[in-house]
Amino acid sequence: MASVAQAIRMALHYGEKHMGVKDIFGQDVGAPLGGVFTATQGLKTAWNTPLDERGIISMAMGIAMTGDKCVAEIQFADYIFNTIDLLKIAGNTLWCTNGQVQLPMVVMTPVGAGIFGSVYHSHSFDAWASRLPGWKIVMPSNPLDAYGLMLAAIEDPNPVLYLKSKALMRHKGDELIPGEPEDEKTLKSMIDKPVQNSQGWKAKWPELEKYIVPIGKGKITHEGEHITVVTYSRMVHLCDEVAKKLADEGISVEVIDLRSIYPYDWQMIKSSIEKTGRVLFVNEDTEVTNFGEHLAYRTTQECFYSLMARPRVLAGKNLPGIGLHPNLEKNSVPQHHDIETAIREIVAEVP
Amino acid sequence: MSKKTTVKPAAKKAPKNAPVAKAKAPAKAATKSAAKTSKKATPKKFDFGGLSEELLLSMHDLMVKSRVLEERVIKIYKAGEGYFWIGGPGEEAFGVPLGLLARKGKGLEYDWFHLHYRCTPTMVALGMPMIEAVRLMMNRATDPSTGGRNFAGHYCFPQWNVAPVTSPIEVQYPIACGTAHAQKRAGHKSISIVTGGDAGTAEGEFATCLVWSSRKGQELPVLITVQNNGFGISTPYEGQHGETYIADRAKAFNIRSRVIDGTNPVETYIALQEEMDYIRKTGKPSFLEVKTTRLYGHSSADGANRKTDLFDPVYKFQEKLIAAGILTEKAAQKIWEIYEEEGIKAQEQARGEAGPAAETVWDHVFVNNENADWRKF
Numbered sequence: 001m002a003s004v005a006q007a008i009r010m011a012l013h014y015g016e017k018h019m020g021v022k023d024i025f026g027q028d029v030g031a032p033l034g035g036v037f038t039a040t041q042g043l044k045t046a047w048n049t050p051l052d053e054r055g056i057i058s059m060a061m062g063i064a065m066t067g068d069k070c071v072a073e074i075q076f077a078d079y080i081f082n083t084i085d086l087l088k089i090a091g092n093t094l095w096c097t098n099g100q101v102q103l104p105m106v107v108m109t110p111v112g113a114g115i116f117g118s119v120y121h122s123h124s125f126d127a128w129a130s131r132l133p134g135w136k137i138v139m140p141s142n143p144l145d146a147y148g149l150m151l152a153a154i155e156d157p158n159p160v161l162y163l164k165s166k167a168l169m170r171h172k173g174d175e176l177i178p179g180e181p182e183d184e185k186t187l188k189s190m191i192d193k194p195v196q197n198s199q200g201w202k203a204k205w206p207e208l209e210k211y212i213v214p215i216g217k218g219k220i221t222h223e224g225e226h227i228t229v230v231t232y233s234r235m236v237h238l239c240d241e242v243a244k245k246l247a248d249e250g251i252s253v254e255v256i257d258l259r260s261i262y263p264y265d266w267q268m269i270k271s272s273i274e275k276t277g278r279v280l281f282v283n284e285d286t287e288v289t290n291f292g293e294h295l296a297y298r299t300t301q302e303c304f305y306s307l308m309a310r311p312r313v314l315a316g317k318n319l320p321g322i323g324l325h326p327n328l329e330k331n332s333v334p335q336h337h338d339i340e341t342a343i344r345e346i347v348a349e350v351p
Numbered sequence: 352m353s354k355k356t357t358v359k360p361a362a363k364k365a366p367k368n369a370p371v372a373k374a375k376a377p378a379k380a381a382t383k384s385a386a387k388t389s390k391k392a393t394p395k396k397f398d399f400g401g402l403s404e405e406l407l408l409s410m411h412d413l414m415v416k417s418r419v420l421e422e423r424v425i426k427i428y429k430a431g432e433g434y435f436w437i438g439g440p441g442e443e444a445f446g447v448p449l450g451l452l453a454r455k456g457k458g459l460e461y462d463w464f465h466l467h468y469r470c471t472p473t474m475v476a477l478g479m480p481m482i483e484a485v486r487l488m489m490n491r492a493t494d495p496s497t498g499g500r501n502f503a504g505h506y507c508f509p510q511w512n513v514a515p516v517t518s519p520i521e522v523q524y525p526i527a528c529g530t531a532h533a534q535k536r537a538g539h540k541s542i543s544i545v546t547g548g549d550a551g552t553a554e555g556e557f558a559t560c561l562v563w564s565s566r567k568g569q570e571l572p573v574l575i576t577v578q579n580n581g582f583g584i585s586t587p588y589e590g591q592h593g594e595t596y597i598a599d600r601a602k603a604f605n606i607r608s609r610v611i612d613g614t615n616p617v618e619t620y621i622a623l624q625e626e627m628d629y630i631r632k633t634g635k636p637s638f639l640e641v642k643t644t645r646l647y648g649h650s651s652a653d654g655a656n657r658k659t660d661l662f663d664p665v666y667k668f669q670e671k672l673i674a675a676g677i678l679t680e681k682a683a684q685k686i687w688e689i690y691e692e693e694g695i696k697a698q699e700q701a702r703g704e705a706g707p708a709a710e711t712v713w714d715h716v717f718v719n720n721e722n723a724d725w726r727k728f
């Protein structure tokens with residue numbers, strides 16, 4: 001099975017071969033490295049930029065203005081903050097020009113904690129991103145979705161922000177990407193740059209197929225009756241694990257992997273809450289002000305009379321950073337036990 | 352609507368002591384085909400750099416048109432028929448030659464424009480009818496640039512590769528590198544042109560443009576220009592910068608650069624032509640620091656009042672043409688009158704046009720008006 005990094009690489013290859021992607025660029029994205037997380041190794045159109053995030057975003061905007069398709073990378077989301085003005089402009093360009101100028105660009109960036117990356121390699125960006133009107137925002141949790149959402153992002157005529165969890169980069173899924181060889185070792189020998197003697201190396205790409213995960217469509221990763229847990233990206237795995245554990249005790253948890261932050265799959269959330277009457281929103285961005293709060297607000301507006309308990313948001317603590325020591329990181333972003341405790345509390349609540 | 356347009360009593364006259372040459376018909380709105388050097392050379396004692404009379408007259412015509420348009424738009428603002436004015440009176444001698452020299456069209460074969468909010472002269476030279484600037488000023492639904500959504504001077508004309516003007520200062524500079532990258536790849540010898548103010552060059556995006564356009568072996572075909580009018584709103588140049596010439600900064604990046612007198616249309620025409628030729632030939636960037644004036648101050652934020660002590664490039668050029676016998680005072684006056692009338696008509700027409708409907712706020716958040724309202728997800 002491919003890792004998330006390999007899945008992204010394959011999606012980008014598919015994009016440059018079949019979908020008109022002409023530029024894949026960012027810091028260390030091109031040869032020789034192919035990205036600090038190896039997500040762009042062996043790609044034909046990948047190139048290295050100066051160490052300048054604002055340059056990367058504005059370059060993408062200029063390329064997109066001409067109608068050429070590109071995928072730009074910000075090496076770590078922790079460094080995307082100095083481009084916020086440009087992200088805002090990219091998001092408002094279509095609107096400001098009354099529909100005249102489209103920016104069909106993809107910006108991908110690794111987000112979040114989980115790798116003990118300390119203060120500047122653990123930032124989340126989903127809540128910030130949700131305040132950039134005009135952008136679509138996706139956050140895959142597994143390789144197949146990583147592939148399908150990247151193709152969807154490339155195909156979309158709007159700017160799309162593709163937030164990939166740093167901690168999931170080596171994560172392997174349990175579903176094959178269409179066209180991917182079944183044997184992991186074969187895949188590795190085809191598309192991973194050798195660590196040694198890599199000069200002159202070229203990827204041998206498998207015959208991949210088009211596979212789209214529509215932007216705005218969530219997925220139920222664990223079915224349940226007693227409570228709905230709405231999450232995305234790395235937290236999907238934690239929530240699924242807790243759901244499995246609690247199932248043994250007879251607590252039936254429904255986990256929704258939102259996959260897209262904007263637009264988001266409200267119909268899936270709503271019908272699940274109407275079924276379970278209880279809901280917990282989990283993500284690792286800071287709690288003030290959090291995207292989960294928006295969903296909790298909407299829940300009270302539209303599902304109030306179906307609720308058996310107060311909706312809760314479990315998010316990262318409102319801290320200036322995530323400390324390097326595991327004791328600090330683990331006490332800053334949600335962990336298994338936090339999720340478990342919150343679920344138990346909500347399920348135990350009686351109106 | 353019942354408001355009456357204020358009619359300007361009489362077109363401004365050229366100075367009384369100017370010699371009167373034989374009458375000429377007002378020049379037709381210029382076309383790009385205007386010749387560089389003429390069959391009909393201008394008198395020796397006047398230095399017009401060998402530019403043809405036809406070209407000189409067409410530059411004058413467009414400069415006047417742009418000035419009259421800007422003054423009309425200021426009147427609209429002052430009459431309370433628009434909310435905010437910002438624009439380019441004083442920049443005509445640079446903006447008009449720029450618009451005339453560029454290869455105008457849509458797509459990668461043509462030049463791209465990344466303009467700031469003082470580029471009405473360039474838009475007029477490209478062929479923008481007055482009404483379009485007036486519609487933008489009056490926020491009509493018919494405003495072709497923004498549909499009533501944005502400020503005066505914030506043009507967007509995709510049919511001429513005019514990128515949307517943005518309010519944040521200086522972001523247009525690195526965006527120009529993006530279009531130049533695509534142009535260079537397409538191999539058409541087209542260029543990306545970027546304009547902006549002197550104070551704004553303190554922004555990081557300006558440095559970004561110098562870095563990205565000049566990487567060795569990966570240079571980009573960008574004409575980087577800065578219109579140095581000596582002010583950023585109220586802060587003088589000296590309070591903003593330590594360098595003597597902004598153009599010197601380009602030299603540090605091995606970008607060819609120079610400073611020109613942007614109040615002289617002949618000098619700017621010739622300089623722009625040389626630099627555009629250089630960029631098309633080499634695929635490398637070039638930098639022009641253009642000294643201009645800011646005749647009506649910064650914007651309506653500081654009153655938009657005429658600064659009478661400043662050099663006026665339009666009148667000075669007109670005087671020169673009259674003194675050289677290329678234009679008559681009468682013909683000049685006629686040009687002012689014709690455009691004054693066009694401006695008034697444009698205002699009256701725009702007044703009768705509707706503003707954007709309230710519910711259109713949801714339009715164009717996403718392409719094809721895909722639902723953007725979360726209440727409807």
Ligand SMILES: Cc1ncc(C[n+]2csc(CCOP(=O)(O)OP(=O)(O)O)c2C)c(N)n1
Nearest residue numbers: 518519520548549550551552580582583584
């Ligand atoms: C990023 C940003 N900061 C501040 C402003 C507010 N602002 C508008 S114009 C201006 C001064 C610009 O001066 P300059 O670059 O010299 O251009 P000029 O207006 O003189 O042509 C400022 C500070 C802005 N529009 N954008």
